[in-house]
Amino acid sequence: MAKVEVKYTKIFINNEWLNSVSGKTFATINPTTEEKLADIQEGDKDDINKAVEAAVAAFKLGSEWRNLDASARGRLINKFADLIQRDIEYLARLETADNGKPYTQALGDIQFAIGGLRYYAGWADKIHGKTVPADGKVFSYTKIEPVGVCGQIIPWNYPIPMLAWKLGPALACGNTLVVKPAEQTPLTALYIASLVVEAGFPPGVINIVPGYGPTAGGALVEHPNVDKIAFTGSTEVGKLIMKNGSGTLKRVSLELGGKSPLVVTKENFRCAKPRRTSLKRCALVNMGQCCAAATRTFVHESIYDQFVNHFAQLAQKRLTMMGDPFEKDTQHGPQIDDEQANKILGLIESGKKEGARVVAGGKRAQRKGYFIEPTVFADVTDQMRIAREEIFGPVQQILKYKTLDEVIERANNTTYGLAAGILTNDLNQALKYSSSVRAGSVWVNTYLHVAPQTPFGGFKQSGHEREMGEDGLKAYCEIKTVTIGLS
Incomplete structure (x- = not known):
């Protein structure tokens, strides 16, 4: 170190x-x-x-x-x-x-x-x-x-x-x-x-x-x-x-905070880029310490088992990249402190007790520091705590869906509304989802693409006002109207 x-x-x-x-x-x-x-x-x-x-x-x-x-x-x-x-x-x-x-x-x-x-x-x-x-x-x-x-x-x-x-x-x-x-x-x-x-x-x-x-x-x-x-x-x-x-x-x-949904449609499983996007931008990004991370990944039922298996393998690979954050090959560091680590572990245990299936990780790493293994849950249902509460740790929930209308309703069934995403080759699906989901940022065939030019912020209990972009100026300005009478 x-x-x-x-x-x-x-x-x-x-x-x-x-x-x-x-x-x-x-x-x-x-x-x-x-x-x-x-x-x-x-x-x-x-x-x-x-x-x-x-x-x-x-x-x-x-x-x-x-x-x-x-x-x-x-x-x-x-x-x-x-x-x-x-x-x-x-x-x-x-x-x-x-x-x-x-x-x-x-x-x-x-x-x-x-x-x-x-x-x-x-x-x-x-x-x-x-x-x-x-x-x-x-x-x-x-x-x-x-x-x-x-x-x-x-x-x-x-x-x-x-x-x-x-x-x-x-x-x-x-x-x-x-x-x-x-x-x-x-x-x-x-x-x-x-x-x-x-x-x-x-x-x-x-x-x-x-x-x-x-x-x-x-x-x-x-x-x-x-x-x-x-x-x-x-x-x-x-x-x-x-x-x-x-x-x-x-x-x-x-x-x-957020509990952001990412929808993976059936035609995308064979596409390597969406799989990489799902891993990098789901709950494992920044050791899960990201408010807009796609912690609820909804995968079409026809590819669900394949996706879960693939994602578990990628999470296990990420586990081998855990360690000293100063080492060039390290991609996964510790959580911020012991209090946060214990909160995450408590929610992991709740997922196990409520019937979700751990397919990767699921415990604290056996090493010094506040390290938690990259964790993936399958067979997650909407009512589970891990599907409703912001965990703010490397804990990914993978849920199954059948139709776009159904998944839009489920995506919106949350007190949060910070971000959302969809991976699809169907333009109609992309437009329908992005118009229907209640979130401040919606990404299509990418995720967490935040730039200085694009406003960022949430709906509902994910906050209000915007940061970044021209809209980010509004919160720091007052508008004064001056009217002069003319003779």
Whole structure:
């Protein structure tokens, strides 16, 4: 296991590194070795107050940030992306140590994040209003203005991409930010904070406060001077954020959990690409720690047994690629922590008890670290817990279906609505499914193809608002109508 130097462990406020007001620290753990990487300064309400104060000052009329040309904001974001690109190898090593994902996957995550920042850098001077042909002797127009101080709460499964998803549009629109990274994975956010200064952002524009959800996160959500909260994480926590943020009527955008369906039609079993897509983009992607993963794979009854056998073989092959995430052949790392591993194991046991058939994996790996074997369940029914609850681990459910109408109804029979997919050579099937399934993203003959240009977010209890694409700007803007009477 490679050793990685940890360079930043303090709270970042007003372009300065600070100790927590309370003096408390918390440990961040390497999930591969179960060993402590570093002690991090633990932010709580007092530290959030200081960060918000800095963000409010940076957003004041006449401040350096507010006086900056929109095109200059874009250049700053591009320079920020340049610095992340320069340090990509170190950041990937740091992410692998703190998160456990394979190093090659961490590199891919960061390249995706850089692309997102560059996309929004290009938008900075293209956000503008309209002239409006209003009735009466008036001249009316709209102005697009930043929301103000935005709190952003980042998850642990994709720490750098999720940070970029939120920083990019918020900065392009001219907001100031207080960011709380996940307590499990604070290290890359803190290193990226050091690049904020190097890029040339004015003090107070970006502030990063590591800490726990109920304390630092809770204080950010409830703070009266925070105008907006953006959160990516579990549906349960998303509900708390909506409730606790309602006292100040702040804007809230949520990207939450999923139990996404992928339909494999009968003509696709003989096609190698859909099989590979199913494996890579089902519940095994990122060790199952992906909200949009296709955890419910519906396979036509005529090919069901063949598909299950093939998928089990592929999962067993993946088991041989489990190990040290710094090794080049490793494709499957550990879960994020012991708590998450135990939750996953509990749901695996529920699947066994309710009658699902384990065809691969099904237990914790006999090695140090929070490793769970890639697990595949067959003979899964819609009523089982493993078919209804978000497991957020490498546990794949394969269900059987007969007709497209039936599978559409079953796909929609969930409280979630984040993503869906279908593998088919029939254009009519593709159009019918994509029009009928209730999900924010629908992929046809691919899966999890997320790009900076395409909006991402969910229906129902998978959240609301969108991130990425032009639509990702809307959550960070206010529309002001100006009407001038004419004589």
